[in-house]
Amino acid sequence: MAKEFELNEVEVWDGNYAASQALRQAQIDVVAAYPITPSTPIVENYGAYIANGYVDGEFVMVESEHGAMSGCVGASAAGGRVATATSSQGFALMTEVLYQASGMRLPIVLTVVNRALASPLNVRGDHSDMYLGRDSGWIQIDAYDAQEAYDLALCAFRIGEHLDVRLPVMMHQDGFTTSHKAQNVYPLKDEVAYKFVGDYVPVNDMLDFSRPVTHGAQTEEDWHYEHKAKQHKALMDSRSVIDEVFADFKALTGREYKRVESYMMEDAEVALVLLGSSVETAVLAAKQLREEEGIKVGIVSPRCFRPFPYDLIRETLDTSSLKVVSCLDKSAPGGAMGALFNEVSAAAYTTQARPMMTNYIYGLGGRDFAVDEAKRIMREQKAHADAGHITTPIQQFSGLRGPKLGFFETRRS
Amino acid sequence: MSTGVLGTDKRGIRELGAEEKVGWDEVSEGVVLNSFEGVAEDIAHKKAEERDYSDFNSYTATVASWRIIKPVYNRDICIDCQNCWVWCPDTSIISRDKQMLGIDYDHCKGCGVCVEVCPTNPKSLLMYSEAADNEEALAGWPQKEKKEKN
Numbered sequence: 001m002a003k004e005f006e007l008n009e010v011e012v013w014d015g016n017y018a019a020s021q022a023l024r025q026a027q028i029d030v031v032a033a034y035p036i037t038p039s040t041p042i043v044e045n046y047g048a049y050i051a052n053g054y055v056d057g058e059f060v061m062v063e064s065e066h067g068a069m070s071g072c073v074g075a076s077a078a079g080g081r082v083a084t085a086t087s088s089q090g091f092a093l094m095t096e097v098l099y100q101a102s103g104m105r106l107p108i109v110l111t112v113v114n115r116a117l118a119s120p121l122n123v124r125g126d127h128s129d130m131y132l133g134r135d136s137g138w139i140q141i142d143a144y145d146a147q148e149a150y151d152l153a154l155c156a157f158r159i160g161e162h163l164d165v166r167l168p169v170m171m172h173q174d175g176f177t178t179s180h181k182a183q184n185v186y187p188l189k190d191e192v193a194y195k196f197v198g199d200y201v202p203v204n205d206m207l208d209f210s211r212p213v214t215h216g217a218q219t220e221e222d223w224h225y226e227h228k229a230k231q232h233k234a235l236m237d238s239r240s241v242i243d244e245v246f247a248d249f250k251a252l253t254g255r256e257y258k259r260v261e262s263y264m265m266e267d268a269e270v271a272l273v274l275l276g277s278s279v280e281t282a283v284l285a286a287k288q289l290r291e292e293e294g295i296k297v298g299i300v301s302p303r304c305f306r307p308f309p310y311d312l313i314r315e316t317l318d319t320s321s322l323k324v325v326s327c328l329d330k331s332a333p334g335g336a337m338g339a340l341f342n343e344v345s346a347a348a349y350t351t352q353a354r355p356m357m358t359n360y361i362y363g364l365g366g367r368d369f370a371v372d373e374a375k376r377i378m379r380e381q382k383a384h385a386d387a388g389h390i391t392t393p394i395q396q397f398s399g400l401r402g403p404k405l406g407f408f409e410t411r412r413s
Numbered sequence: 414m415s416t417g418v419l420g421t422d423k424r425g426i427r428e429l430g431a432e433e434k435v436g437w438d439e440v441s442e443g444v445v446l447n448s449f450e451g452v453a454e455d456i457a458h459k460k461a462e463e464r465d466y467s468d469f470n471s472y473t474a475t476v477a478s479w480r481i482i483k484p485v486y487n488r489d490i491c492i493d494c495q496n497c498w499v500w501c502p503d504t505s506i507i508s509r510d511k512q513m514l515g516i517d518y519d520h521c522k523g524c525g526v527c528v529e530v531c532p533t534n535p536k537s538l539l540m541y542s543e544a545a546d547n548e549e550a551l552a553g554w555p556q557k558e559k560k561e562k563n
Binding site for chain 1: 430434435436437438440442443444445446447448449452453454456469
């Protein structure tokens, strides 16, 4: 029987430690993991909890991240609660198995500490790995600070393991800016946290010898399409379960999460859409700019990156005051507009407001995104609003040395 | 409908892909397939032909359509050593009470491993073209090879 971990009402934890505590409290059956910066402390701490008797489950040290996710798939199919952690190159190595996990409807929890993808090699935080996972069929939830990393890791189990969902969940946080930044965190007592997560309910578990099952079957053109459609439906339908779990969590803790977080959007003329730890920076910049220059800026953030909250983004952007929306992508777009820009634009196109849409690439490889730069971007959007058209290239690079880099002008006759 | 060499089981009773094609809303979650119909306690102690295999178990399907050469089995020479049964990668050697009964042509892929491991002289299993007639093959079976003296 696992020992109870004595916790204070307020602890000083960084994002990694917060996530590892949530994993411990969920009493996972199997963690198969391979360390990689900056998520290493999650599994390192977890290993210490096992060694010190705070967890009853198994910890499997594997030879690679491909092996880590494969071990998770096997253990989850066998019928256990399963989780792991990774970042960047490790995430990339897991990618093949990520698709297996979601297609097999295995509710594995993956705590991702977002980091840039090589080349050039870089250990700092951007959203390249998170974006790499966006078509993998996983639910993706984004935490902006250590408290959220703790809270949302607990929620991740509840969401993924819900019998109407049964899908794997990634809980993201930003490398270093969140994972290594210590702050006050209000944890739940072990018993309370476990009760919130609940006992794991196995479905089609391979260890049920009375009902032998085949997992991971091959299907060709006569079955594959139907299975992928059913999987997509489950992912789309998970929206209501996510809302429900967030509501339960608020009732328990008073801390509220939404699939789309929005700040000061009621009267905003200009909005920034972005993810991760930059949200705090942008909110601060928006508040200052409202006071100092009277520019009405609002901030929108799809905390639930997958399933993409098309419904709530549309709702949030459908205000009569809104004129310009700028989407900030912290991932190299690889010859396209940023993913956030594309997806938010698609939702905005169906609104009455039809705001002007612009795109910034920013913060790659951990390049700092500060309040001043956020304000500069906001002022630029205000200039578009005043001019009635986009006065800059539609896609620009923010915080980049050298000549200005941007692409595509608005066509005006 | 084929009933296999045992004459009683559901081995290879249908073509692969002959199962009912249901819509996306009816397919199983996560492509999980039941091996047997209903609860299958104590399955390890039941003979294959006594098990209630599901329609999604390849036991009931013919999955040997790409075989181009096949093993032919000669009962008259076989010593029931069970070597082929042990080595066959597709459990396509049918044996009961340590006696060879024949080849499961619904699952055999024609790899020839059974012929390789057969210790008799001449061999009790030989590979023939898929189109060859088994009776003709048996009629023309090779004679025992004499050991060459040095």
